[in-house]
Amino acid sequence: MDKQAVLQELDRVLGYIESDSLTKEECDTISADTIYNYDHYFNPGWMPFRKSCTPDGATIEWSDTPEHINDVYGTPYIDLIGGFGTYICGHRNPEILRYVKKQMDRLTLSSTELIEPLRGYLSKILSMITPGDLQYAYLTNGGAEAVEMALKLAVLRKGPGYFISTVHGFHGKSMGAVSMTGNPAFRAPYLPMIQQVQHVEFGNADALETAIKNLKAVGEKVTAFIVEPVQGEAGCRVPPVGYLKAVRDICDKYDVLFIADEIQTGLGRTGYLWRCNMENVTPDIMTFGKVSSGGIVPITGIMSRPDVFEKSGLIDNPFILGSPTFGGNALACSSTLGTINYILRNDIPKMAADKGAYFMKTLTKIRDNHHILSELRDAGLLIAMEFETAEIGWEVSKEIFARNVLVAGTLNNARVIRIEPPAILSYENIDRSLEVIDEAITAVEKRL
Ligand SMILES: Cc1ncc(COP(=O)(O)O)c(C=O)c1O
Numbered sequence: 510m511d512k513q514a515v516l517q518e519l520d521r522v523l524g525y526i527e528s529d530s531l532t533k534e535e536c537d538t539i540s541a542d543t544i545y546n547y548d549h550y551f552n553p554g555w556m557p558f559r560k561s562c563t564p565d566g567a568t569i570e571w572s573d574t575p576e577h578i579n580d581v582y583g584t585p586y587i588d589l590i591g592g593f594g595t596y597i598c599g600h601r602n603p604e605i606l607r608y609v610k611k612q613m614d615r616l617t618l619s620s621t622e623l624i625e626p627l628r629g630y631l632s633k634i635l636s637m638i639t640p641g642d643l644q645y646a647y648l649t650n651g652g653a654e655a656v657e658m659a660l661k662l663a664v665l666r667k668g669p670g671y672f673i674s675t676v677h678g679f680h681g682k683s684m685g686a687v688s689m690t691g692n693p694a695f696r697a698p699y700l701p702m703i704q705q706v707q708h709v710e711f712g713n714a715d716a717l718e719t720a721i722k723n724l725k726a727v728g729e730k731v732t733a734f735i736v737e738p739v740q741g742e743a744g745c746r747v748p749p750v751g752y753l754k755a756v757r758d759i760c761d762k763y764d765v766l767f768i769a770d771e772i773q774t775g776l777g778r779t780g781y782l783w784r785c786n787m788e789n790v791t792p793d794i795m796t797f798g799k800v801s802s803g804g805i806v807p808i809t810g811i812m813s814r815p816d817v818f819e820k821s822g823l824i825d826n827p828f829i830l831g832s833p834t835f836g837g838n839a840l841a842c843s844s845t846l847g848t849i850n851y852i853l854r855n856d857i858p859k860m861a862a863d864k865g866a867y868f869m870k871t872l873t874k875i876r877d878n879h880h881i882l883s884e885l886r887d888a889g890l891l892i893a894m895e896f897e898t899a900e901i902g903w904e905v906s907k908e909i910f911a912r913n914v915l916v917a918g919t920l921n922n923a924r925v926i927r928i929e930p931p932a933i934l935s936y937e938n939i940d941r942s943l944e945v946i947d948e949a950i951t952a953v954e955k956r957l
Contacts, residue, residue: 536581540569558920560907575599576934578915586915587938591929593917594741594773594891596804597861598851599931605803605847612843619838627842634849635812640783641791643812647830648837652772652798653681655809656735659794660685661830662813663733663766665821670730672703673720673765675711679742680735680770689735692743705729711740712748714755721763733766733794734759738784741773744925745886745893753788766793766817772809773891776800777852777932780862780889793817803848808841860932861890864939868892868928871943879950881905881957892928894946899924901953908949914942 525531525539544567547555556562569581576599577585588596598605612627619625632646647662649655660672674680678691687695688703691711696702707724709716721731738753740746753769760767769792774784778800781787785795794817798809813821823830835841851857869887872894876882884895896902899922906918906926917927930942 531581533582539571539581540566543567543569560903560910560918560920573600575602576931576938584913586910586913587930587934587942589914589916589928589930589942591931592799592804593927594778594799594929595802596931597777597800597857597890598803598848599933600804602803602851602933604851605805605844608843608847609803609805609840612840615839617838617840618835621834625837625839625842627839627846628837631837631842631845634846635797635810638782638849638853639795639797639812640785640789642814643791643795644815645813645818646810646837647813648808648810648841649831649833650807650809650835650841651681652796652809653683653686654833654836655772655796655798655811656680656686656689656770657683658831659735659768659770659796659811660689660733662794662811662817662821662823663768665823665830666817667732667764667766668730669705670732671705671707671724672732673707673709673717673734675736675740676708677711677740677743677746678708678735678737678770679740680737681772711736711743711746712752714752714759717756718759718763721759721765725763731763731765733768735768735770737770737772738774738787739779739888739891741891741927744895745888745891745927747886747888751788753785753790757790757792760793768792768794768796770796772796772798774888776848777857777861778889778891778929780858780865782852782858784888800852801845801848802841803844803851806838806841806844808837808845810837855933857932858889864930864932864934864936865889865892867936867939868943872946875943875947875950879954881954882950890928890930890932893925894928895925896923901957902926904953904956905946905949908952909945912945912948914945916946 561568570578571581572579578588579585635646636644647658649658674689676691680686680689688706691708707720709720724731757767769785771783775797793814795812802808865887872885876885881897881901882894883897886893902918902923903920906916906923909916
C-alpha cells in the first residue's frame with residue numbers, strides 16, 4: 510500500500526463531501542473519476558446497461574430534493590423510479606430527517622450488549638400498525654436478508670419441508686431468497702439451490718392448493734407459501750380480488766405458513782398501508798423494507814404472529830435465527846419511526862391511491878393513442894407500462910430520461926417500465942412527467 514497516495518486521494522474525496530458547492534472543474538473531475546472508477550474498480554459491465562451512461566459520458570448522481578435527483582452539475586430529474594419504491598415520502602423528507610439528525614448526534618448503531626429503546630419502541634409501533642395479530646418484529650438491513658429470516662423462521666416453527674413460491678415472483682437475490690424468486694434470469698446460474706421449492710402460477714389459488722395436495726400425497730411436508738401481494742419486480746402483476754383470502758384459507762386448511770412479502774407493496778405504495786389490508790388478511794409472517802427506511806437509513810424486517818414466534822424455539826435460544834450486527838440499529842429505527850409518523854399523519858396510502866388514479870387517467874389516453882404501449886397495470890402508485898418489445902421499452906425509457914425524468918428500464922430489462930414515484934410528488938410534476946412520457950412514446954413511434 511502506498512499510504513501517502515491513499516491519504517492524498519482521501520483528502521480530495523472527503524473535500525468533495527465537505528464542500529457546499531463544487532466548481533465546474535471539480536464537477537468535470539468527479540464525472541471523469543466516477544466513470545473511470547466504475548470501469549476499473551466496480552464493474553466494467555455496469556455502465557453499458559444504463560441509459561444514464563452513453564459513450565460520451567455519464568450522468569452522475571450527486572444530491573436530491575424531495576421530488577428530484579440532481580446530477581453533479583445540479584440538473585434536476587423528476588424521480589419516477591423512487592428507488593424502486595423506497596422514496597414514498599420523497600427524498601430526505603425534512604419531517605423525517607429531523608429525527609435522524611437528532612439521533613445521529615446521540616447514538617448511531619448499538620453497543621450490541623445494552624438494550625436499546627428505539628428498537629423496542631419501533632417493534633411496538635410495528636405491531637400496532639401491521640395486520641391482525643402480527644406482533645414480534647425482527648429487524649434486518651436488506652430485503653433479501655428479511656426474506657432469508659422469514660424462511661428460516663418458518664422452518665423453526667414448522668420444521669423442514671417444501672416452500673411454495675410463485676412464477677415471476679421476486680424475493681431478492683441471496684441464496685434462500687433467489688431460490689424463492691421466480692425469474693429464470695436470476696436463478697439459472699445458481700441451480701441447484703434450495704431443493705425443496707415449487708413455483709406455482711401467481712394469482713391462481715387453485716394451483717397453490719393442487720401443489721400442496723400433491724406434495725402431501727407423496728409424503729412430503731410443506732413448510733410455507735411465500736408470495737408478494739402484488740408482484741412488483743415482475744411488472745406490477747395484480748392478482749384477482751380474493752386471492753390473498755383464498756391463500757389464507759388454503760394455508761389454514763393444510764397447516765402451511767403464509768409468508769406475505771410486502772417489501773415493495775408495504776407502507777402505502779398500493780393505496781393501502783399494507784396490501785394485505787385490502788383483503789383483511791393476516792399472514793403468519795410478513796416482510797417489509799424499502800419505504801421503511803424513509804429513503805434515509807436502510808432497514809427491513811419481518812413481523813410474525815405470536816403462535817409462529819413463540820413456538821419456534823426463539824425464546825429459548827434468541828440467537829438461532831440470526832443476530833445481524835446492524836439490524837435494527839438506533840439510527841435506522843429513528844428513520845423508520847419518523848417515516849411511519851409521516852405516513853400516518855399525511856395519509857400516504859390515500860395520496861398514493863389518488864395520485865395513482867390521476868396517473869392512470871392520462872396514461873390510459875396515451876395507451877389508446879399509441880400502439881407500442883401495449884398494456885398498463887396499476888396498484889396505487891405502483892404502475893407498469895408494458896411495451897410491445899424490450900427494445901421499444903428501452904428506447905422510450907431513454908427518451909424519457911433525455912427529458913429529465915427518471916424511470917426504470919435497463920438495456921436488458923425494459924419491456925415493462927415501472928413508475929413508483931414519491932407519493933408527495935406535486936401535481937405539477939406529475940403533469941410534466943406525463944407530458945414527457947407522451948412525447949417520448951410519440952418520438953419512438955415516429956422513428957419506428
Ligand atoms: C418483494 C421484494 N422482496 C424482496 C426484495 C429484495 O430486497 P433487497 O433488494 O433490499 O434485497 C425486493 C426488492 O426489490 C422486493 O421487491
